[in-house]
Amino acid sequence: MTGRPSDYTEETAATICTRLIEGESLRSICRDDGMPHISTVYRWLFAHEIFREQYARAKEDQADTLADEIIEISDDARNDWMERHGDDDAGWVANGDHIQRSKLRVDARKWIASKLKPKKYGESTNLKVSDPDGRPVAVTVAFVNSSS
Numbered sequence: 001m002t003g004r005p006s007d008y009t010e011e012t013a014a015t016i017c018t019r020l021i022e023g024e025s026l027r028s029i030c031r032d033d034g035m036p037h038i039s040t041v042y043r044w045l046f047a048h049e050i051f052r053e054q055y056a057r058a059k060e061d062q063a064d065t066l067a068d069e070i071i072e073i074s075d076d077a078r079n080d081w082m083e084r085h086g087d088d089d090a091g092w093v094a095n096g097d098h099i100q101r102s103k104l105r106v107d108a109r110k111w112i113a114s115k116l117k118p119k120k121y122g123e124s125t126n127l128k129v130s131d132p133d134g135r136p137v138a139v140t141v142a143f144v145n146s147s148s
Contacts, residue, residue, distance in 0.1 A: 004040070012036065060117050
């Protein structure tokens with residue numbers, strides 16, 4: 001058995017970034033034989049600006065992979081129904097556990113994607129204040145001296 005690599009290489013850095021883009025977590029990548037320990041990767045991020053930039057782009061791109069997974073999970077109804085074989089069973093019934101797990105998987109991916117790429121997947125809030133005719137409203141700010 002060989003030890004985990006601790007010396008930075010562009011090849012290992014590229015592999016990590018590729019696997020991140022493909023949707024894997026850094027924790028799962030670092031569990032594999034031949035990959036550095038997660039603390040080593042964080043040390044590399046601190047020490048190597050190019051890797052830090054590649055890693056940041058990979059994490060942003062991971063949001064698009066998560067969005068693709070959301071569609072796949074949402075469209076996959078294979079285990080949404082299960083057949084009951086008993087005297088009092090109605091035949092096919094909704095598999096609530098599977099449906100709830102799918103919802104959880106979608107919600108987790110939505111949340112992560114919104115944090116990794118907020119401009120594309122985050123909630124946007126626009127507040128537009130206007131008068132009844134659609135013109136912008138002027139705001140006047142008054143400061144009150146509270147010492148008197």
